[in-house]
Amino acid sequence: MDENMRSRLAESVRSFHIPRLGEIPDVGLYLEQVTRYVNQSITGCGLSPITASMVSNYVKQKIIPGPEKKAYGAESIAYLIFVSCIKNVAAMDDIRTLIAIQRATYDLPTAYHYFCEEFENLICYIFGASDQLKSVGKDKTLVLIPVLVVVMERTRIVLDA
Numbered sequence: 468m469d470e471n472m473r474s475r476l477a478e479s480v481r482s483f484h485i486p487r488l489g490e491i492p493d494v495g496l497y498l499e500q501v502t503r504y505v506n507q508s509i510t511g512c513g514l515s516p517i518t519a520s521m522v523s524n525y526v527k528q529k530i531i532p533g534p535e536k537k538a539y540g541a542e543s544i545a546y547l548i549f550v551s552c553i554k555n556v557a558a559m560d561d562i563r564t565l566i567a568i569q570r571a572t573y574d575l576p577t578a579y580h581y582f583c584e585e586f587e588n589l590i591c592y593i594f595g596a597s598d599q600l601k602s603v604g605k606d607k608t609l610v611l612i613p614v615l616v617v618v619m620e621r622t623r624i625v626l627d628a
Contacts, residue, residue: 473595481596483512485552485583488545488576495538498522505547512590517551525550530563545579552586 486508496504498519506516526533531546539547550562557565569578584601591597 476594477591477596480512480590480594483587483590485509485548485586487583488541488579491541491544491548493541495535495540496544497538498534501539501544501547504544505551508548509551514551515555517547517554522547528559528563530559530566542575545575549579549582552582 492504502517502519502522509516522531522539525531525547530550532540532543534543546566549566553562553565569575572578573581588597588601592600
């Protein structure tokens with residue numbers, strides 16, 4: 468990859484932001500609205516989009532909380548964003564295990580905040596938008612491992628292209 472392309476890539480990831488739990492609509496979104504919202508949230512880093520059938524499958528497999536009266540709340544959407552970020556490099560059983568560990572270790576607002584911070588941190592570092600990794604949270608282990616896998620996989624794909 469030439470320096471001009473690397474510079475443009477660094478600039479685009481510098482502005483990448485995953486919505487925090489307080490920024491996610493909690494009015495209850497219907498399935499099509501949820502897929503649109505999640506896909507818009509992850510589009511800045513080249514992740515593959517989710518579909519309505521994928522969301523329904525995640526609910527059936529009890530990976531994410533299901534809708535109430537056909538509407539998905541902020542917690543379900545946060546889990547969907549997390550799953551969307553790692554689904555291409557982690558098996559669903561592994562994702563289920565990671566979520567179970569998260570539930571036993573941190574409340575969702577804390578864990579999701581750590582995940583967002585670390586994901587953005589690593590994306591910026593890997594793609595040259597930052598010279599160093601920032602320290603995030605008290606114990607980054609639960610967040611860092613899946614995020615590193617995703618970022619390393621994405622980096623390999625982008626750099627090979």
